[in-house]
Amino acid sequence: MATPTMDKVEAEAAASSDLITVTFRIRRFNPEISEHAVWEDFELEIDPKERVLDGLHKIKWDLDGTLTFRRSCAHGICGSDAMRINGKNRLACKTLIKDINPEKPITVEAIKGLTVLKDLVVDMEPFFQAYRDVMPFLITKGNEPTRERRQSAEDRERFDDTTKCILCAACTTSCPVFWNDGQYFGPAAIVNAHRFIFDSRDEAGEQRLEILNDKDGVWRCRTTFNCTDACPRGIEVTKAIQEVKRALITRRY
Structure with a gap:
């Protein structure tokens, strides 16, 4: 006998119950608009077990397609998504939302010491x-x-x-x-x-x-x-x- 599966509506409700509201505070820079960087807040619902990279994807895909950052493998192997998260250098794909105090705004900015080309992308x-x-x-x-x-x-x-x-x-x-x-x-x-x-x-x-x-x-x-x-x-x-x-x-x- 086949194992009964959860109704789709119930599954979606269970999934949504795990979501929390998080504010991403991102340091934006676009040389075509201004020579100065500015902080911009984005509010989104996300599972705290997801990664900062997942949050950045949600922002880029659903809220602001102009957000620019690097990422490739998304599994901590390529090293392309290094950025400053809450003041520390980390890989966005290895940093879980729940591990960086999501009750406060999560600050994300480009790594220091290299010229910022746009948003979170630097000249390597x-x-x-x-x-x-x-x-x-x-x-x-x-x-x-x-x-x-x-x-x-x-x-x-x-x-x-x-x-x-x-x-x-x-x-x-x-x-x-x-x-x-x-x-x-x-x-x-x-x-x-x-x-x-x-x-x-x-x-x-x-x-x-x-x-x-x-x-x-x-x-x-x-x-x-x-x-x-x-x-x-x-x-x-x-x-x-x-x-x-x-x-x-x-x-x-």
């Missing part, structure tokens, strides 16, 4: 240029091997933490040094340099260390731990930066 090119500058790829010398480059589990574990970076820029744009001087490489670039400096298969560690020894490199870090707190992947960013500093001093890595 300076961030990616710093990433490219540290040569984030395996560099070896000699002839191409005839078999894979083997590595012990212990050697792999040495840099395992910094392989988790998804280039969301949450760490870099939470850094006060980066806010004040965009020339600083920033935590994300250093994390990705760390990933190869401590890779036993790589042979360009010395080059990367010299790049990070520059006046805009690791020595600009003030160890505020903002970057570690902001990382949605749980990377110990400050620890990685300290390890790069130690490698520069000892030349051991």
